[in-house]
Amino acid sequence: MSLIKVGVIGIGNMGRSHVRALSEGKIKGAILTAICDPFQNELESIIGQDNVKIFRDEDDFFNTSVFDAVLISTPHYDHPRLAMKAFAKGLHVLIEKPAGVYTKDVAEMNLAAKESGKVFGIMYNQRCNPIYQKLRELILSGELGEIKRTNWIITDWYRSQSYYDSSEWRATWQGEGGGVLLNQAPHQLDLWQWTTGLMPKKVHAFCSYGKYHDIEVEDDLTAYVEYENGATGVFITSTGEAPGTNRFEITGDRGKLVVENSKLTFHRLTQSEREFNATYTGGFGRPECWTIDIPIKGRHTEHQGIMQNWIDSITKGTPLLAPGEEGIKGLEISNAIYLSSWLKEPVELPIDAELFYEKLQEKIRNSTFQKRAVGKVNLDVSGTH
């Protein structure tokens, strides 16, 4: 079978890492043929192989026919626009997360993807983590019973001021469209709905802007949500806490699942709580509960896992682990969190995408924030997501 020729556009921290994986042959069935970045210097030095075309201009990049598939790892705003360009050229597409900054154009991108019939993936590499795959299996199979409450404290996204100072676009309304919600937490926003199979129907959120850093966007927030079935949830994230916490708890009719410290624990009731509640007559007392360490099989294949799955989907029709169209779900939650914080009231999902877009444009127009002298550090992303 011939190799799928891949172009990569956006050679920042993540793009470099993806280029390296491709050029080192770590993705079976794929070959790197072109890269494009208008801003980064010394692109030659990072490709590590011959026969890779280097472009500065995105139109030149898309107008060549040296690749069948494109990986988009530019700043967030450009994901939908570039993906639509790629679909128009008949290319398969893999976008970095988040799907975009606002659902308005992400919905357009999804439509273009559908019409193109091409393979469209999103770099939700945390879906390759077997612990979340197992969590999802236990919930969607009904083992946990009907969900009562979800709670994710994901505050281990610590970033120092020097991180924010490393790029002009970072943590600005204009350049990135937001902070921790768009840059660090998209994985957990996705997993929150992917593992539970539940999207909130109402979001009430409290964001702090530039609380721990000299930035204009949010670096700390708490969101309270309500689901259609009456369950409630809390999502807390921050880049200002050290050492931070990553603890995801889901309560259901048959007990409780907790993911923390790379362990999945199932506190499993031997009978339904609703049934116990209705039939028990002793006053105090609770259903019998078994604490179970759920064995986790398989390896967390991370970004390479998503790239491999995308290539396999192109070449063999393997189902996508993270279909690009699903990127809108986490983004919808993220947009709802902002909107609730800006309007200071709860918002229902699906949100008013036009209203969100307008409010975001206001933030951009009214921004008076001056970035510090930018360090232009090439950050080492090993160990990040």
Place this chain on the structure above:
Amino acid sequence: MSLIKVGVIGIGNMGRSHVRALSEGKIKGAILTAICDPFQNELESIIGQDNVKIFRDEDDFFNTSVFDAVLISTPHYDHPRLAMKAFAKGLHVLIEKPAGVYTKDVAEMNLAAKESGKVFGIMYNQRCNPIYQKLRELILSGELGEIKRTNWIITDWYRSQSYYDSSEWRATWQGEGGGVLLNQAPHQLDLWQWTTGLMPKKVHAFCSYGKYHDIEVEDDLTAYVEYENGATGVFITSTGEAPGTNRFEITGDRGKLVVENSKLTFHRLTQSEREFNATYTGGFGRPECWTIDIPIKGRHTEHQGIMQNWIDSITKGTPLLAPGEEGIKGLEISNAIYLSSWLKEPVELPIDAELFYEKLQEKIRNSTFQKRAVGKVNLDVSGTH
């Protein structure tokens, strides 16, 4: 030294347990001399000693001079009224938690206590738990640094329907004035502020009424709070989850403290996070953190610890661990949670006590709830609080 003669009024589940401790001589320096309850039968059988007078009428009880000090373990509404009666008689007072149902009359009780000059305690027995004492010490000594966030998931207050059916007054606006906030969670509401030294300044809360039980009051809620210093907090409690969680996390400038599974863990930074943030230049990177199992010394003396401390305060001037006047703090948070939920908006502390009182009266007036046939089970409270 002569023994302090103690009367106990309110001989329900908790009252019985206190009477037992007193009559078995477990409280040094105290002797049980009278009990009073207008409703309970077979009071004789529970005293377990001679020379204890039994009263049905509270005025007869207060008009005797057979005790110097009174322990009030009636339903919540009566705590302030009876405490004020006791202060007027020149008695020392220990009240069960919560201090009352609304801060309006609790403030009056506090004033009466102050004017009386008598020893006034509240049964916040969890303050005897050495783990929370140590937690408080680590925070108030400055070891944790300035607090950034608090988070208490205290959902291990599971109760079945039969519990709620066991008494007429339980879980009604008229009889109890509320649900989990007034009956189960007052300890954690107190510890939340006592261990951190912080009262919220703003509360935004989401209560569910009769969500998991056939009751008219709340059995599940999430509260989001903001503190004066900019810190935020979340408090989640429920009587509808099994097995439930009891996990209290406090993040500060010097790391994180977590109380869970009867363990206190200090994730201690070797330098201030704020200092690291300002001086670190490497982009990604975080302050060095040591994970420390904090040794817990001493024994959790529970209700007897509070009773002993109250008696010691009367006889020897020992400082109270849980001064009665502090009962208003947790109740203020509790009232604020209701008020926010009823008004569907954030409320500032101190709350409008008159408004809360009026709203509560509305709930009582408008109640159409019919209690199920009441079982009149005498619940075994061993292991509860």
